[in-house]
Amino acid sequence: MVTTKDTADYVAVDWGTSSFRLWLIGRDGRVLAERRSAEGMTTAAKTGFEAVLQSHLDAISAPANLPVIVCGMAGARQGWVEAGYLNTPAALADIVTAAVPVPGIDRDVRILPGLAQRDATAADVMRGEETQLVGAGAILSSGEHLVCMPGTHSKWVRVSQSTVTGFSTFMTGELFDAISKHTILSHTVGDGGAFDGTHPAFIEAVKQIRDNPALATNRLFSVRAGQLLHALPATDGKARLSGTLIGVEIAGALSTVAAGGICLVVSGSLGALYQAAFTAFDLDPILIDADDAVRQGLASAARALWPL
Amino acid sequence: MVTTKDTADYVAVDWGTSSFRLWLIGRDGRVLAERRSAEGMTTAAKTGFEAVLQSHLDAISAPANLPVIVCGMAGARQGWVEAGYLNTPAALADIVTAAVPVPGIDRDVRILPGLAQRDATAADVMRGEETQLVGAGAILSSGEHLVCMPGTHSKWVRVSQSTVTGFSTFMTGELFDAISKHTILSHTVGDGGAFDGTHPAFIEAVKQIRDNPALATNRLFSVRAGQLLHALPATDGKARLSGTLIGVEIAGALSTVAAGGICLVVSGSLGALYQAAFTAFDLDPILIDADDAVRQGLASAARALWPL
Numbered sequence: 001m002v003t004t005k006d007t008a009d010y011v012a013v014d015w016g017t018s019s020f021r022l023w024l025i026g027r028d029g030r031v032l033a034e035r036r037s038a039e040g041m042t043t044a045a046k047t048g049f050e051a052v053l054q055s056h057l058d059a060i061s062a063p064a065n066l067p068v069i070v071c072g073m074a075g076a077r078q079g080w081v082e083a084g085y086l087n088t089p090a091a092l093a094d095i096v097t098a099a100v101p102v103p104g105i106d107r108d109v110r111i112l113p114g115l116a117q118r119d120a121t122a123a124d125v126m127r128g129e130e131t132q133l134v135g136a137g138a139i140l141s142s143g144e145h146l147v148c149m150p151g152t153h154s155k156w157v158r159v160s161q162s163t164v165t166g167f168s169t170f171m172t173g174e175l176f177d178a179i180s181k182h183t184i185l186s187h188t189v190g191d192g193g194a195f196d197g198t199h200p201a202f203i204e205a206v207k208q209i210r211d212n213p214a215l216a217t218n219r220l221f222s223v224r225a226g227q228l229l230h231a232l233p234a235t236d237g238k239a240r241l242s243g244t245l246i247g248v249e250i251a252g253a254l255s256t257v258a259a260g261g262i263c264l265v266v267s268g269s270l271g272a273l274y275q276a277a278f279t280a281f282d283l284d285p286i287l288i289d290a291d292d293a294v295r296q297g298l299a300s301a302a303r304a305l306w307p308l
Numbered sequence: 309m310v311t312t313k314d315t316a317d318y319v320a321v322d323w324g325t326s327s328f329r330l331w332l333i334g335r336d337g338r339v340l341a342e343r344r345s346a347e348g349m350t351t352a353a354k355t356g357f358e359a360v361l362q363s364h365l366d367a368i369s370a371p372a373n374l375p376v377i378v379c380g381m382a383g384a385r386q387g388w389v390e391a392g393y394l395n396t397p398a399a400l401a402d403i404v405t406a407a408v409p410v411p412g413i414d415r416d417v418r419i420l421p422g423l424a425q426r427d428a429t430a431a432d433v434m435r436g437e438e439t440q441l442v443g444a445g446a447i448l449s450s451g452e453h454l455v456c457m458p459g460t461h462s463k464w465v466r467v468s469q470s471t472v473t474g475f476s477t478f479m480t481g482e483l484f485d486a487i488s489k490h491t492i493l494s495h496t497v498g499d500g501g502a503f504d505g506t507h508p509a510f511i512e513a514v515k516q517i518r519d520n521p522a523l524a525t526n527r528l529f530s531v532r533a534g535q536l537l538h539a540l541p542a543t544d545g546k547a548r549l550s551g552t553l554i555g556v557e558i559a560g561a562l563s564t565v566a567a568g569g570i571c572l573v574v575s576g577s578l579g580a581l582y583q584a585a586f587t588a589f590d591l592d593p594i595l596i597d598a599d600d601a602v603r604q605g606l607a608s609a610a611r612a613l614w615p616l
Contacts (some may be wrong), residue, residue, distance in 0.1 A: 116536075116537055117533075118537055120538065121516065123533040124530065125533045153529060169526060169529040169530075169533065170529065171492075171526075171528050175491070178486045178487060178490040181490070182486040183479065183482050184461075212563055213521060213524075215560045216521075217479050217553065217557060217560065218479075218557075218560050218561075221432070221461060221478065222477075225433050225477065226431045228424075228433055229431045229433065249525060249526075252523045252524065256523070
């Protein structure tokens with residue numbers, strides 16, 4: 001591992017609600033070291049943001065003068081330093097210049113702001129995803145795009161020539177978790193194993209909700225009834241719950257905008273699920289790796305803040 | 309309190325998942341005594357169904373030979389004695405004759421069955437509401453009806469000339485509870501006070517989801533974003549959450565059937581909320597008291613099983 005100050009350029013941190021990821025980036029743009037932990041905002045708010053960051057910097061022997069660029073919930077009101085929001089419509093280029101320095105520490109640490117849509121009837125916020133959009137800037141720099149960013153709170157973002165014109169959050173991942181654990185469906189899906197986008201129960205659930213999204217809260221109960229009456233296996237139940245929630249997200253997002261030019265920004269197993277769901281909607285989005293996008297977004301910000 | 313065997317006729321019990329209600333009914337049909345407790349199926353499955361029932365019978369000095377008619381989750385597989393399901397289409401009159409006796413005890417206790425809709429793509433079950441339908445039999449005996457029965461698991465039942473032809477369950481009440489307590493909305497609605505159907509945030513949420521039910525999981529997040537960006541008070545957030553879930557239930561139910569001849573079977577404060585939501589949908593349902601309906605349904609069953 002090479003971590004002298006001759007080759008290390010800056011540190012990039014994606015600091016979410018429940019996860020912390022750090023990369024040491026070299027002058028040539030390569031990742032020299034990486035750290036991942038569960039010390040997200042919720043944990044760090046108790047143990048101290050500076051202490052969490054420093055422990056990871058120490059673990060990779062990062063030089064004391066190395067600057068750090070941060071995105072995500074560390075910039076929330078309950079986070080380290082509030083980094084506020086840029087209001088939509090927001091040019092992606094303005095996100096970087098609105099970075100907020102962490103006061104009172106020796107190291108140069110900047111936190112990127114989130115985005116806010118202040119419409120009275122469609123209030124919405126994001127924090128972290130805006131940096132992925134910056135990272136996907138090459139694709140988004142011309143034309144109109146609809147960007148789907150799945151997760152705990154999935155974001156659907158309308159981007160026009162590198163400006164975010166509006167966005168909508170769907171509580172898909174968090175609802176999956178809360179319904180799986182804290183409703184009668186816990187008896188049905190609790191023991192379910194892993195499944196992917198080829199699972200017939202997943203695809204069927206997506207198609208059912210695509211055909212009538214208004215039945216969402218009924219389709220959820222049918223997962224339970226299917227187990228009682230047809231001995232639906234737990235994994236099938238889990239796949240149906242997931243397909244219902246992802247299906248109503250896609251149907252909802254597409255109910256307000258044209259479906260052209262969709263980008264799917266996602267990493268890991270969630271990518272295959274969403275791709276399968278999009279196929280059920282007869283859509284074929286451009287795939288962008290979310291991990292790459294956030295690193296590239298942080299790199300753009302670092303490059304603008306600290307030119308070589 | 310008059311509880312001699314000369315005047316007492318039978319005992320009626322509505323035994324739900326989390327609640328137990330018992331009425332001692334006289335030969336003239338009047339309620340001679342009433343008991344309510346939180347010893348629903350979940351509790352009684354641990355402490356013993358017979359012991360729970362006997363403790364309440366003792367408390368009202370019920371004669372030893374008095375028969376007991378039971379509806380609800382006591383007849384579930386995890387309940388006292390499994391009372392099975394009648395399959396749709398199911399004549400309301402057949403529910404009473406399918407009552408299952410509790411074996412191995414001295415007293416004559418019968419548990420009414422639930423209803424099952426075994427369609428592969430719309431599996432559904434009810435247990436308890438069928439007895440309310442029996443109790444509302446006078447209204448349902450002719451013509452076509454769509455019966456809305458709000459609750460933890462709201463039921464929408466299609467009844468044609470006293471026969472249940474089909475039904476759909478919506479997880480409205482349970483989702484309200486799980487989302488309020490176990491998602492990011494807990495920060496937003498946790499401190500919310502009471503509200504009713506006249507609350508503007510409730511009505512607005514119903515109308516928004518009426519106009520586009522596909523946005524359900526987005527509207528849920530907007531409750532959180534509304535608090536962050538517009539300092540939405542907790543009670544407004546709670547009213548919006550409720551309006552969104554009740555709105556998507558009504559929109560979903562009406563998406564598959566004609567909206568004519570709606571009956572609303574409900575008790576307590578939930579009644580006013582649903583009535584306000586129906587008004588937002590330009591509908592004016594016939595109101596039936598759910599407590600009266602279940603008692604009348606149990607009375608019909610008792611009368612058929614144990615003629616005077």
